[in-house]
Amino acid sequence: MKREESKSKPCKVICVRIRSSEALFEQNKVRCVRQSRLAMLKWNSSARLFSCASFGKLWGNLVYEEGSAMSDQLSPEAAEHRRPEHEVDTQFLNRWSPRAYLPKEVPADVLGSLLEAARWAPSSGNGQPWRYVVARTLEDRERVLSFVNPSNAEWCAQAPVLVVVFAHQVQANGNPNRWGGFDAGTSWGYLALAASQLGLSAHAMGGFDKDKALEALGVPGDGSFEAMAVIALGYRGPKEQLTERNREREKPSTRRAFEESFFEGRFGTGLKV
Numbered sequence: 001m002k003r004e005e006s007k008s009k010p011c012k013v014i015c016v017r018i019r020s021s022e023a024l025f026e027q028n029k030v031r032c033v034r035q036s037r038l039a040m041l042k043w044n045s046s047a048r049l050f051s052c053a054s055f056g057k058l059w060g061n062l063v064y065e066e067g068s069a070m071s072d073q074l075s076p077e078a079a080e081h082r083r084p085e086h087e088v089d090t091q092f093l094n095r096w097s098p099r100a101y102l103p104k105e106v107p108a109d110v111l112g113s114l115l116e117a118a119r120w121a122p123s124s125g126n127g128q129p130w131r132y133v134v135a136r137t138l139e140d141r142e143r144v145l146s147f148v149n150p151s152n153a154e155w156c157a158q159a160p161v162l163v164v165v166f167a168h169q170v171q172a173n174g175n176p177n178r179w180g181g182f183d184a185g186t187s188w189g190y191l192a193l194a195a196s197q198l199g200l201s202a203h204a205m206g207g208f209d210k211d212k213a214l215e216a217l218g219v220p221g222d223g224s225f226e227a228m229a230v231i232a233l234g235y236r237g238p239k240e241q242l243t244e245r246n247r248e249r250e251k252p253s254t255r256r257a258f259e260e261s262f263f264e265g266r267f268g269t270g271l272k273v
Ligand SMILES: Cc1cc2nc3c(=O)[nH]c(=O)nc-3n(C[C@H](O)[C@H](O)[C@H](O)COP(=O)(O)O)c2cc1C
Pocket: 095, 096, 097, 098, 152, 203, 204, 205, 206, 207, 208, 228, 229, 251, 252, 253
């Protein structure tokens, strides 16, 4: 099945279980998920399975369950807690920032895919001021945890991957880059959405010691890089593993009213669309 063909037959992902080299789907309810490797699958309707040589190689043992972000449906928890005021793609509502992670490795190709999404963010003058330090080994993660605030470390220590995102605050011509943080934020947003689309969780944290981060991770000492956030990344775990306070917070957040964020013409006049 070519990508173009699969695009012309959109339908809902009900269940996708990928075991090394093949994927089993419920017939007629499979769609090609935008920009995902599912487009590379070949449908064998009599056997009710997709052969996926390249897919298996790329994605290993990923398991997507019904209702995961791979679905184009609103997840039950997003439906319970989030009320959009306008029509919006469900991927934006399904993404949120959980704190409970499974001690399950993130395959290298999945990690590469998430970071690839971050790489294609727009930036001022295409300066791409973001830099990411990825901590996957115990040693590297402990180094990151050494500068994360205890209130964050208590839950993010479980995450199999910790990522520190930096912004280069100096442009190529030597002038200050006042959009560095803005652009790094856009890049992290791409990563977060890509993670959610692939059934992973990503949770950004500003609660860490920025100076210690620069020192611990060997960032050039010329002051041109600023540590913006630490990101916990991985597969979601049961909320029972969290402390009571975090367990209560383990749900999608809401948003202020549309008109309080978007204005018409001048600041403060709620936009009505
Ligand atoms: C730059 C940034 C810093 C954040 N810092 C923390 C933090 O230190 N600890 C934490 O638990 N969550 C932190 N968060 C997560 C936010 O609280 C969360 O994104 C927000 O409440 C919206 O919820 P949602 O991501 O689930 O939609 C941070 C998020 C961002 C983008």
